[in-house]
Amino acid sequence: MKGWIIKSCLIIGIIVLAVFLYIIGKEHIVFVENNTFTIDGKIYEPYDLVRVTLDGGEPVEIKKPRGRSLGRAKVSTTGLNHKVLVEILDDDDNVIESKEAKFKVKNNVEELLLNIPAMMNDAEGWVANNQKTIYVENKPFTVDGKTYEPYEFVRVILDRSKSLEIRKPGDGHTGMDKGTVTDLRHTLYIEIMDENETVLESKEVSYTVEHAQTKLLINIPAVMNDLDGWLTEYEE
Amino acid sequence: MPDEILLKMKNINKDFYGNQVLTGVNMELKKGHILGLVGENGAGKSTLMNILFGSTVIKETGGFEGEIELDGKICNFESPFDALDAGVGMVHQEFMLIPGFQAAENIMLNRELTQRNLWVDVFGERLSLLKMEEMVERAQKSIDTVGVDLDAKTLVSEMPVAHKQFTEIAREIDREATKLLILDEPTAVLTESEAEIMLSVVRRLADMGISVIFISHRLKEIMQICDELVVLRDGKLVKEVPTKETNPEQISEWMVGREIGGGPAREEPIKKIEEMETVLKVRNLWVDMPGERVINVDLDIKKGEIFGIGGLAGQGKLGIPNGIMGLYPAGGTVEFQGKKIKLNNPRFALDSGMAFVSEDRRDVGLLLEEPIDWNISFTVMQTQEKYLKKFLGGLIKWRDDRAIAKLAQEYIDLLEIRCTSSRQLAKELSGGNQQKVCLAKAFAVKPDLLFVSEPTRGIDVGAKQLVLDTLHEYNEKYGITIIVCSSELEELRSISDRVAIVSEGRIAGILSPTAPLKEFGALMLEA
Amino acid sequence: MMEKIKDFLEAAGWPRLIIGLFLLALFITAPFVEVNIFTSLSDVIVRFGMWGILVLAMVPMVQGGCGLNFGLPLGIIAGLLGAVTSVELQLTGLGGFFSAVLFAIPFGIALGLLYGVLLNKVKGDEMTIALYVGFSSVAFMSMMWLKLPYKSPDMIWAYGGSGLRTTISVEKFWYHALNDIWTIQIGDHFYFPTGMILFFAFMCFLVWVFFHTKTGTAVTAAGSNPEYARASGVNVNKMRIISVVLTTVLAAVGIIVYEQSFGFIQLYLGPFWMAFPAVAGILLGGASVHKATIMNVIVGTFLFQGILTMTPSVINNIIQTDMSETIRIIVSNGLILYALTRTITIKSAKVKA
């Protein structure tokens, strides 16, 4: 009996340990952005040069986005609780202003995004999930009384990598599909096809996402007809 | 206290598949007494002990009738472990020791003194640590109680036989429980001096209040240390007496003595040995056959006689034919028909006209995986190139399956071998018929001299008679000289012209089959 | 007759039945998955012919009581030496083939003798040791191939590197020397390598003959029960050596037949894994570690090679992925494992030195 208790405790212990290891060992990719951002209407301007140190690791220096520099750096880290130290530098690398902040990550978040300007200004949501879920619907779209019908069969390619095939709603089809993309700037490529997959019409559009947004909805008829509001926030 | 009864065995019956090996055996053993258990091989000693020790063979062969009462408690042991728990210890003839272990480790085998640690709770008892020092101490103590000078740290592999024996005994008495100790021929493997020590040890155990059942063929020893003795014969208890009230002669008579007249001695006239010429001359023969060692044997076998070699198991009678036929390392001089025989060379023995029916049918006597006809013809084919068709001037020696089948059929009819066909596999035959095949194999060689070991071992009565008759017939008809080795005395007496008794690897004496039984008994036992 | 069938089924044991049915199933499904049944059938037959003798090479040793010959590569090496020599001498056609065989035999005998002597020293552990003798001999020869003084431009590296090539084409020499004798070609799919099959049959016959001679009988007996053989005046060790030599020579011949059909001589680590399909084959045929018949060889080789040829074509067409290699590994080793873990005692373990 005693043996059993101890055994089960041991097993539970091991499982707990495993979970613990999983959490502290899990890799998170952090994009540190020194970029122009608009968070609920307010615009944050990037700095000329910032030095960012994440969890006391290797510091990275990020210039203002100009020419080749994208104004961002990719840092990899593990664990849930993080500390970021930001130093604003002038041309001859003197620290003008520095600031330290802590933030948490959800374990299942693969990539996240640190918005330096926002952080410096203590704006809400300067930490955001860099993974965006794009919901694509092939459904009727109505704007001032006029309704645009969905297409029989559509292939959608997100960021030239993830491809979705969506049929018209009805007989088993929802007319809806989703894919995840990372980052803010995206492309959307649409092919309208007939039954034997010959492309009748195709179109590519590019769009950017507000970095606080994580779920977006795209309506294909709207896109094809260049109607505003083809890209909206998605609500369940 | 001393006269308190420890063990009662009440009317024990046991049969192996119909043939009765124990019938209505009753015996008693007092606390601290030594009981001598004597009897010929197959008298049922070991079966009785197996029952007492709860050996699994008994259960597997359908258990036994009667009841065993130990310390007033009825007990029926499922396995030796039950017996051990109940306080019955047994020291077998073959040692149950691990060579690479110290005496102490062996004595405490699977009863080690251990010390718990946290791993025990997780992975169970077997991860507790051994307390070596204490084990050695304790082992040493039980060795000392046995009263021999032996360091508990010595490796078994480096011990002389006697010490192994003592180690086993020490193990048995180390169990606090042990009240009864069964010793199966403990002195058989020991030298005289070692045996002396052993006896004193047994005596001491008895004085400590442990009862002992002492099995031995050496009546001297029995007389020397036993308080009572029990004689078994043919599965019946023929006598239970205090040793003081008897003597070796009596005992041996009880042992071998058959019902009045002492069994059928040979009827028809015995050949005039003196007048016959010697065909086989054996001098200073030693044979190193495990369990049947022959130390030094001289023999003169006459042409055309049937010569019986008797003696108890393990005394060396089987070693003689095996040695002469070259199956086991042997030395000394053997002359057959005036020609000196190269020893350790079966082929030579066969070529010079001798043949052998081995006691070990399954491992030596037969090709179990092959058909009867192969079994019968193989030896003669290989040694005498018979039953072969030669092609390309003997370059290809083709097996003549037809001739072989014919030969096999002959013997199948002649010896009434019961089988579906001559192509039946040997392993599918009954013991008796297998034995007949072995005989056929030997006869097929048309030998001048034939060794037969244990011709009737493990075969039913009917087959027994037939085998013996066949031997007899071949001796009569073709004048083949036959040497029969058997543990069954009356069998030897029924067919032999002379019977030699082997004891401790030497010829104890040669008697006429008609000689009184007690003489045989004396030769067998008074080594 | 009825008896015979019953015996066969008993002897067959479940692995043979299962594999047999599986193979049948494959053949039945073949047409439905656009696999040409005739092509695959003749594939099976060709591979059967290629492997037949290599599998046959197991028989003498098993019968002699030395267990399964995991040391097959040793014999194969003898064969390779023969083949390479005949190529060196620019011998072509049937002549080239048979000369290869001829050259191979002495090597086979020599190696076999050594091998046999070794195995007599390690009675009871033959199989384990055979395995590693095979491996190490292959590695050893790999060194030799680099150094042996063969000069033929068809065999040495054209430029750079020294020693023989890893694979040598016999195209110009005795490619299909046997296959093309009396070949039967039905349609453009079915093809029957009569010559090779006949040669295999002939080899089977020779082995059959051997086991009907006095010596062969003695070998069988020595394997079946060494003690009995010894008691009957047979020199067991000698018989074991004979069986090993025979095995080695057969392996040597076998590989040459294999090559003439395959078209290439594979040197270096080529023979490394050759033992396993052969072992698996004979076991599938129903042989045990201490008994094997020619029937076992024929049935086993056909079934096993059948599986190996059919599974890729059929299974792959069904599940659209090439799992043949994996299936081969599982089937062949599974069979060997099955044979090894069946509770049987190897007689030779009981032989007294």
Added chain:
Amino acid sequence: MSTLKSKDNNIARFFINNAVPILFLLFAVLAIPMSDLSIEYLIAEMITRLARYSFLVLALLIPVIAGMGMNFGIVLGAMAGQIGLIFVMDWSIMGVPAFFLAIIISMPLAVFLGWMAGIALNHAKGREMVTSYILGFFINGVYQLIVLYSMGAIIPIGNSQIVLPRGYGIRNAIDLVNLRKSVDRLIPLEIGGIEIPVMTFILVAILCVFIVWFRKTKLGQDMRAVGQNMEVARNAGIPVERTRILAIVISTVLACIGQIIFLQNIGTMNTYNSHEQIGMFSIAALLVGGASVAKASIKNAFVGIILFHIMFVVAPRAGKTLMGEAQIGEYFRVFVSYAIIAIALALHAWRKNKEAEFARRSLRVDTEEAPGTSK
């Protein structure tokens, strides 16, 4: 006379056991100059390889105690370990946590495989070594079935870094960037420019302690008993079969950990090859260290690893200077690896038979002068 015999054996055993290491020592002494490799380099190499292989080689010891010979089945453990690694790679776990998580994941698998292997070997008493060898191949097939065909298809594996482009099955080579040398470098230490993988050695040390301790436990004692004489052990009430299975299970689990250590040190995992050679190399090393099929110690393991791997590193270079060809050396080490096993096994079997014979002859000693003593 029995003492006389054993003394005799001790001498024989001394030579037979040490012939192999001595041979290799000589080889090293001769070949090292020829290879003109710097001693520093060799030392560095040896340290790395000790860190790499010790655990695996030590995993072989326990079945030897239990009389089951060299357990080629450690490849089963290796496979389990690799499956564990595949998962942590898929979940992109980093560094030391990844290492231990991999162990935890693969452990149950290792136990299961070991248990099966144990059962199989109980059915092949006396043939353990071939059987475990074939078992390795067989399970390898199953492993392929799982890793190459069902991972990504049936078993969810997302990480496109490790999954084949076709969408299922794991790539042939996985870059273990996450945990390369993570354990080795956990406690950084450098002596004379040579990096010492302290943590790894600590783990090895722990294992050694475990083995020493284990020999002193009841279970260890039982294994020794079973290893020497199954019948006696059984009669003493020791559960022989179970004990043997446990021996294999422990060995497999250790091998599983060993493989993970091995791979974190190498830094890349050849999904379908890394495990294959493990059994052979480890066993060869152990035998080179002077172990026999029936007797192997921790000392044997370390000596063996060093000698065997000196040969391994030096052979090609030596081959080049000697024969003007590195290839020779390449084959030479393959040859040695297998030959050494063949020789060791042969010697063992041969000695077994000889000893049986000797035992009988010793019986005869006292019968020989018997003719004199009698009459």
